[in-house]
Amino acid sequence: MSSNSSLPAQALVIGGGPAGLMAAERLAAAGLRVDLYDAMPSVGRKFLLAGKGGLNLTHSEEREAFEQRFAERAQALRPWLDRLDGPALRQWAAGLGIETFVGSSGRVFPTDMKAAPLLRAWLQRLRAAGVRFHMRHRWLGWAAEGALRFAAPEGERTVPAPAALVLALGGASWPQLGSNGAWQGPLAEAGAEIAPLRAANCGFDLGPRREGAAEAGWSAFFVERWAGQPVKPVRLVFEGRSGRRFERQGEFVVTARGIEGSLVYAASALLRDEIAEFGEALLHLDLLPNHDEAQVLAEVRRPRGPRSLSTHLKSRLGIEGLKAALLYEVLDKAEIQDTERLARTLKRLPLRLAAARPVAEAISTAGGVRLECLDEHLMLCQRPGVFCAGEMLDWEAPTGGYLLTASMASGWVAGEGAAAYAKRQA
Ligand SMILES: Cc1cc2nc3c(=O)[nH]c(=O)nc-3n(C[C@H](O)[C@H](O)[C@H](O)COP(=O)(O)OP(=O)(O)OC[C@H]3O[C@@H](n4cnc5c(N)ncnc54)[C@H](O)[C@@H]3O)c2cc1C
Numbered sequence: 001m002s003s004n005s006s007l008p009a010q011a012l013v014i015g016g017g018p019a020g021l022m023a024a025e026r027l028a029a030a031g032l033r034v035d036l037y038d039a040m041p042s043v044g045r046k047f048l049l050a051g052k053g054g055l056n057l058t059h060s061e062e063r064e065a066f067e068q069r070f071a072e073r074a075q076a077l078r079p080w081l082d083r084l085d086g087p088a089l090r091q092w093a094a095g096l097g098i099e100t101f102v103g104s105s106g107r108v109f110p111t112d113m114k115a116a117p118l119l120r121a122w123l124q125r126l127r128a129a130g131v132r133f134h135m136r137h138r139w140l141g142w143a144a145e146g147a148l149r150f151a152a153p154e155g156e157r158t159v160p161a162p163a164a165l166v167l168a169l170g171g172a173s174w175p176q177l178g179s180n181g182a183w184q185g186p187l188a189e190a191g192a193e194i195a196p197l198r199a200a201n202c203g204f205d206l207g208p209r210r211e212g213a214a215e216a217g218w219s220a221f222f223v224e225r226w227a228g229q230p231v232k233p234v235r236l237v238f239e240g241r242s243g244r245r246f247e248r249q250g251e252f253v254v255t256a257r258g259i260e261g262s263l264v265y266a267a268s269a270l271l272r273d274e275i276a277e278f279g280e281a282l283l284h285l286d287l288l289p290n291h292d293e294a295q296v297l298a299e300v301r302r303p304r305g306p307r308s309l310s311t312h313l314k315s316r317l318g319i320e321g322l323k324a325a326l327l328y329e330v331l332d333k334a335e336i337q338d339t340e341r342l343a344r345t346l347k348r349l350p351l352r353l354a355a356a357r358p359v360a361e362a363i364s365t366a367g368g369v370r371l372e373c374l375d376e377h378l379m380l381c382q383r384p385g386v387f388c389a390g391e392m393l394d395w396e397a398p399t400g401g402y403l404l405t406a407s408m409a410s411g412w413v414a415g416e417g418a419a420a421y422a423k424r425q426a
Pocket of ligand 1: 014015016017018019020037038039040043044045046047049050051054055056058127137138139140168169170171173174177178179181182183322353362363389390391392400401402403404407417
């Protein structure tokens, strides 16, 4: 997958994830000679992993709603999406022979759900357009006169400064797939402002199960029996101390140390920021989202004769298994016999979260190169000719296809900007 040339490249891309590949595509389309370097033996490893659970390429919702997923960055990302939004990305995929469909949640997937055929077709098209791939080259930073230092299989190697450079080095999640955030050092030295990298779309560790308790986390018995199991359907409600609110129905998974999964990821930015500010985040679970409070109280109060409480909850409300176990994690024996307390807890079971899981385990990364130190072409103001794209930039979004769309859209913008810049240097 590697070729070499002693000629300086006109344009160089470092990072062969979706952002870097898109930048390379735009550079090649503009007629530039493009060399792409990546630390790993092959490109697009995270993209391929994303395809394991069904590649969620983008989302079909209206543009306005789509933009709002980027929260305070919505406005800054608008010009990227003007280049490549959900419908445009579907069309782009169709150009590679990959048809897509809209799932029941509005998420968009390739018809076969996989990432590998798309990546294969994309690489073929890039090679045909003249993009040359240099694998196993980990960028270390700059040498004199803008030359680029790489750790390569044969040792350290220096590549002459290209006319334009696109860095698309990813965030810091799943470092085993290539992106480890080590770019922060050289970029800070080059004058880039970098917001601290934080976990996004991540799981959490549980704090004390009861207010004031010294011990944190689930009971050993609970972990042994339930870790890895989903809680569903459930409504997660979070009311932050600074007024931010989240409420949604879905499902999540119990882990050995806390919680993770789609519903938790959706709330994770708020939960993470709450913990950073106040030391913990308190959320509530509605274990019976399809019953109102009065119904739950009436059922709990209903005389149960000789039946046990567990049997009663199961037959009257369908509470059993993991949901029942959750009750016993937060209520003691006396509390669970208190019908009002029990009914209240079924509708508002408190969970205290103590910490977000490390960024290495997260689906994505928040923080990164601040957009304020880039121009509208995503060129570093302090370092003309150097462009940045993808998850290494300071934006975040929930899962739902927004991460790939914004990564690729920013790659498009940076690639076009770099092409124009390189041409001006010629
Ligand atoms: C389990 C999982 C599932 C996901 N599923 C989805 C999904 O379904 N939909 C969605 O929208 N998003 C999903 N994502 C997120 C999505 O994959 C990322 O947001 C996206 O890959 C970011 O693209 P990128 O090009 O910016 O970075 P990356 O994909 O991380 O690519 C960066 C590239 O740069 C290379 N690199 C890094 N540092 C160096 C260096 N110093 N020198 C040379 N090369 C370097 C890396 O090897 C890598 O190839 C998922 C993520 C995970 C972890």
